[in-house]
Amino acid sequence: MTDLRVLHTLRCLGFTDLARVADAAALSEADTESRLIDLAVDGLVTRTPGPFGGWGLTEAGKAEDARLVAAELTAAGTRESVAGAFERFLVLNPELLDLCTAWHMRPADGVAELNDHTDAAYDSRVLARFVDLDRRAADVCTTLETALPRFASYRRRLSAALGRATAGELEHLADTTTSYHNVWFQLHEDLLVTLGIPR
Amino acid sequence: MTPTGPPSPRSHDRSLPLAGPDRRARPLSPADPAGPDVLGGKGHGLVTMMRLGMPVPPGFVIPPAACRAYLRDGTLPEDLEAAARDLRVPLVSVRSGAEVSMPGMMDTFLDVDPCSPRLRAAVEEVFASWLAPRAVTYRELHGIPHDLGTAVVVQAMVSGEHDEHSGSGVAFSRDPSSGVKRPYGDLLFERPGSDVVSGSVATRPLAGLEEREPGVWAALLDGLDRVERHYRDVCHVEFTFESGRLWFLQVRPGGLAGRAAVRVAVDLADEGLIDRATAVRRLSARQLRAARTARIRLTDDLDVIARGTGAGPGVATGRIALTADRAARMASDGPVILVRPHTSPLDMHGLAAAAGIVTTVGGPTSHAAVVARAMGKPAIVGAGALSVDPAAGLLRTAGRVLPEGTPVTIDGTGGEVVAGAADTTTDESDPYLERLLGWSANNPGD
Numbered sequence: 001m002t003d004l005r006v007l008h009t010l011r012c013l014g015f016t017d018l019a020r021v022a023d024a025a026a027l028s029e030a031d032t033e034s035r036l037i038d039l040a041v042d043g044l045v046t047r048t049p050g051p052f053g054g055w056g057l058t059e060a061g062k063a064e065d066a067r068l069v070a071a072e073l074t075a076a077g078t079r080e081s082v083a084g085a086f087e088r089f090l091v092l093n094p095e096l097l098d099l100c101t102a103w104h105m106r107p108a109d110g111v112a113e114l115n116d117h118t119d120a121a122y123d124s125r126v127l128a129r130f131v132d133l134d135r136r137a138a139d140v141c142t143t144l145e146t147a148l149p150r151f152a153s154y155r156r157r158l159s160a161a162l163g164r165a166t167a168g169e170l171e172h173l174a175d176t177t178t179s180y181h182n183v184w185f186q187l188h189e190d191l192l193v194t195l196g197i198p199r
Numbered sequence: 200m201t202p203t204g205p206p207s208p209r210s211h212d213r214s215l216p217l218a219g220p221d222r223r224a225r226p227l228s229p230a231d232p233a234g235p236d237v238l239g240g241k242g243h244g245l246v247t248m249m250r251l252g253m254p255v256p257p258g259f260v261i262p263p264a265a266c267r268a269y270l271r272d273g274t275l276p277e278d279l280e281a282a283a284r285d286l287r288v289p290l291v292s293v294r295s296g297a298e299v300s301m302p303g304m305m306d307t308f309l310d311v312d313p314c315s316p317r318l319r320a321a322v323e324e325v326f327a328s329w330l331a332p333r334a335v336t337y338r339e340l341h342g343i344p345h346d347l348g349t350a351v352v353v354q355a356m357v358s359g360e361h362d363e364h365s366g367s368g369v370a371f372s373r374d375p376s377s378g379v380k381r382p383y384g385d386l387l388f389e390r391p392g393s394d395v396v397s398g399s400v401a402t403r404p405l406a407g408l409e410e411r412e413p414g415v416w417a418a419l420l421d422g423l424d425r426v427e428r429h430y431r432d433v434c435h436v437e438f439t440f441e442s443g444r445l446w447f448l449q450v451r452p453g454g455l456a457g458r459a460a461v462r463v464a465v466d467l468a469d470e471g472l473i474d475r476a477t478a479v480r481r482l483s484a485r486q487l488r489a490a491r492t493a494r495i496r497l498t499d500d501l502d503v504i505a506r507g508t509g510a511g512p513g514v515a516t517g518r519i520a521l522t523a524d525r526a527a528r529m530a531s532d533g534p535v536i537l538v539r540p541h542t543s544p545l546d547m548h549g550l551a552a553a554a555g556i557v558t559t560v561g562g563p564t565s566h567a568a569v570v571a572r573a574m575g576k577p578a579i580v581g582a583g584a585l586s587v588d589p590a591a592g593l594l595r596t597a598g599r600v601l602p603e604g605t606p607v608t609i610d611g612t613g614g615e616v617v618a619g620a621a622d623t624t625t626d627e628s629d630p631y632l633e634r635l636l637g638w639s640a641n642n643p644g645d
Contacts, residue, residue: 014544015523052527052552056545095333097564102340104572108485112456114512129336136332175573185566189544199543 004068005150006035007044007057011065012190015048015056020177024153024186069194078147079195085143086191092137093188099133100174100181102126117170127165130173130180134162148194157183220264224282227258227354237262239350241296244450251425253447254418257286258354261322263298266348269326275319283313288355293321295328297349299341300451304334305349309393310356318353325351357439357446359391364412364443367392370405372423373433375455376506376613377497378462378631382423385583392439392448401559401583403597418445426450431472432481433463457489457612458624462631468638479639490632495610495621502618504607505596507557507582509614510568515555515577516608516620519601521589523549529604536607538594540587542567550574555609557616559585577611585616 009025010016022032036055039045044061048054057065073079103126106115117123137158144151161180164172174181192199225231227242229249238246242260249255259282268274283291291313295305305328308321328334329349338345359367369392370384384405387395395402409416419438422445426434430452437449455463464478473481482490493514495501517534520526526537526549534554539546541561550556550570555577558567562581571578586595592603601607601618608621 012544014546015548048524048527048548050527050531052530052548054548056548092332094564095336097566097569098333098336098340100569101564101572104569107341113485113489125339129339133332133336174569179573181566181569181573185570186544188566199541 002042002044002064002068003035003039004065004072006032007039007061007065008069008150008190008193009153010036010045010055011057011062011193012186014186014189015054016177017054021055023178024157026153026156066193066196070196073148073194076148081143081147082191083195085140085147086195088140088143089137089188089191092133092140093184095133096137096181096184099126099129103174123170127170127173130162131166134158134180151190154183154187154190158187220262222262222265222268222276224259224261224276224278224353226282226285227255227260227352233262235298237264237350239263239296239352240298240300240451241294241449242350242352245352245354245447247429248422248426248447248450251422251429253422253425254445256355256357256446256448257288258291258352259283259286260296261351261353263348263350266326266329266350267346269323270330270348275322279319279322280314283318283353286313286353286355288313290356291318291353292356293318293325294352294354295325295349296352297329297343298347299343301334301337301341301343301349304337305329305331307393309391313353322351322353325349354448357441357448359387359439359441360389361441363389365389365439365441366408366412367395367437367439368402368405368408369395369435369437370419370423371433371435371455372427373455373459373463373466375433375459376610376615378433378455378459378466380466382420392437401586403584412440412443414443415440415445422447426452428472431467431477456486457492458494458629458632459613460486461490461629461635465631465634475638478635482635487632487636490629492612493623494612495608495615495617496624498622501615501621503615504599504601504618505582505584505616507559507579507614507616508563509578509610509612510563510565510580511556511571511576511578511611513555513575513577513611514608514621514623515611516606517554518604518606519594520549520553521587521592521594521603523547523552525549525589525603527552536609538585538587539567541565542570550576555579555611557582557585557609559583559587571611577609579609579611579614579616582614582616 006025010021018033022029044064046058105112141155161172172179227245231246235243238260245255265276290310293308293311306325311317311321359365366388368384368386370382373380374383385395385402386405387402432452433455435451435454438447464481467473468475468478492512517536520529520535520537523546526535529535530552536555537549537553538557540559556571557579559582565580568580584596594601606619608617
C-alpha cells in the first residue's frame with residue numbers, strides 16, 4: 001500500500017531535502033528515507049542530484065497523491081468541513097501576505113524600502129499583527145484537524161515558527177524554509193490538493 | 200444619465216449646520232468646498248476633476264461621520280435612499296473612500312440597483328469593512344488612526360463592456376519607470392475596470408487606445424494634462440469608456456519613486472509648474488536613497504518585452520526557464536530567470552536556483568513575491584502581457600515568441616523585462632539627480 005503520509009507531505013512541501021520531509025511528517029530521518037526509497041521504487045518520487053537537487057514527486061506521484069487524498073476525504077466524509085475551512089483560510093491569506101510584505105518592505109515617504117530591521121517599534125507592530133492573525137488561524141487549523149487528523153502538522157509547525165519569532169528569532173516569520181510563511185504556503189497548497197482545486 | 204449640477208436649493212437647506220458632524224449624503228458637485236476629511240480621498244478627487252471640467256459619473260458621497268455613527272449604533276443616514284433615487288440611473292457602484300488611501304482593503308460593490316434594499320446592505324458592508332482584520336492590520340502598519348472611518352462613494356455605473364467602443368484602464372500622466380513625459384498605463388477593451396487591476400487578464404499597453412478610440416485618447420490626454428496642472432505633480436487615473444465616451448473614476452497625485460520621482464520633480468521645475476525649492480523639498484532623503492538602487496539603464500533602443508510590478512528590488516540577467524525543474528537544471532550552466540504564471544511550493548527549488556523571478560499573474564503581495572524577497576532576489580509579478588507555454592518551451596507575448604534559454608534582464612524595481620543583457624545604472628550617471636542635488640546645494644546652475 002502506498003505510504004500517503006510521506007508522499008503527501010512531500011507533495012505539499014514541493015521539492016526539498018530529507019530533513020525537511022522528516023520534520024514535516026514527524027518521522028525520523030532514517031524512517032523517512034526508507035519510505036521515500038520505497039516510493040521511488042514505485043516511480044512516485046524521485047531524487048534529483050546536484051546543488052539545487054532534492055526529493056520531489058514524479059507526474060505519476062502527483063496523480064497517485066491526488067487520487068489517494070480524494071479517497072481519504074471521501075472516506076472521512078468531511079469535505080464540507082474542509083471546504084468551509086478553506087474559505088476562512090482564503091480570508092486570512094491576503095492579510096498574511098500583507099504582513100510578510102510589510103516584514104520585508106517598509107513603506108515610507110511613498111517609497112517601499114527594504115526593511116532594514118533597525119526600527120524595533122515597527123518590527124514589533126508587524127509581529128503583534130502576526131500573533132493576532134495566528135489566533136484567528138488557530139480556529140481554522142482546529143476545524144481542519146478535526147476533519148482530517150493529518151492537518152495537525154500545520155498547527156504544530158506554525159506555532160513553532162511563531163514561537164521562535166516571538167522569542168527573538170525574527171527570521172522565522174518569512175525568511176527561512178520553516179518560516180511561518182513557508183508553512184502557511186504549504187497549508188495553502190495542501191488545501192488546494194485535498195479539495196482538488198487547481199491553483 | 201442625469202447631468203450633475205450644483206446642489207439644489209433644497210439640498211442647501213438640508214445642509215444647515217446641526218450639532219455634530221454632518222452625516223448626510225452630499226451630491227458630487229464642483230461647488231462642494233469640503234475637503235478629504237468629509238468627502239474622503241476618492242470623493243475629493245472626483246469633485247476636483249469635476250471642477251477641472253473633466254467627465255465624472257454623477258453620484259454622491261456619504262461622509263466618514265456616517266461610518267463612525269454606523270459603527271457606533273448601526274444607523275445609516277436617513278437621506279440615503281432619497282439621494283440614490285435622485286440619481287435617476289438604473290445601476291450604481293458603491294465604493295469605499297477613506298481620507299487616507301487604503302487601496303484594496305475595503306469592499307466595493309458594482310451594478311447595485313439604487314432603489315433596492317441591496318444599496319443599504321452594500322453601504323453597511325463597506326462601513327463594516329473598515330473593521331475587517333486586514334484593514335486593521337493595514338492601518339497599524341501605516342500609522343493610520345482607527346477612528347477615522349471611511350466615506351462611501353455611490354456613483355452611476357459606466358460600463359467598460361457595453362460594446363466594442365467600451366473598455367477600462369489605468370494611466371499615469373508620465374512613465375512611472377523613467378519619469379519621462381508620456382502617458383503610461385494598462386488597458387482592456389470590452390472589459391470592466393476590475394479586470395484591469397486583478398492581474399487575471401493580460402492587459403494591453405495604453406497606447407493602443409490612440410488608434411482604436413482616438414476621441415477617448417484625446418479626452419484622456421486632455422484630462423491628464425488638467426490634473427497635472429492642478430496638482431502640479433504626476434497623476435494616476437482610473438477610467439472607463441462606454442460607447443466611445445470617457446469617464447474618470449479616480450485620481451491620485453504622486454506615487455512615483457526613485458529616479459522617476461527625481462526626473463519628474465526636475466522636469467516640473469523646468470516646465471514652470473513648481474519652483475526649484477519645491478522640487479528639492481519633494482524628494483526626501485529616502486527617495487534620494489531609493490534613486491541610487493541599481494536599475495536597468497533606460498535607453499531609447501531598449502527592447503522592453505513586458506512590464507509587470509516590481510516586487511523584489513534589484514536587476515538580474517539570465518536565460519529564461521519556464522519550469523522549476525528546468526531552472527534547477529539550467530542553473531549549473533549560468534544564471535537563470537524563472538518565468539511562471541504563478542508559483543506553488545512545487546517551484547521552490549526553481550526559485551532557489553534562479554537569479555530572478557517573473558510571474559505573469561498576481562500582485563506584489565503574492566507567495567512568489569514573499570519568497571523572492573526572502574531569498575533577496577529581483578522579482579517581477581503580474582507581467583500580464585507574457586504567456587508561459589512550458590510544453591512547447593516558449594514564452595509568448597503579443598508580438599513575439601521567445602524560446603526557453605533566451606537571455607533577458609529584469610528590473611525588480613521598475614518591473615521591466617528586457618531582451619538581452621541590459622546595462623544597469625547608478626546615481627553618478629543620472630543628470631536629473633545631479634541637477635536636483637545642485638539645486639539643493641543652493642547652486643542653481645545647470
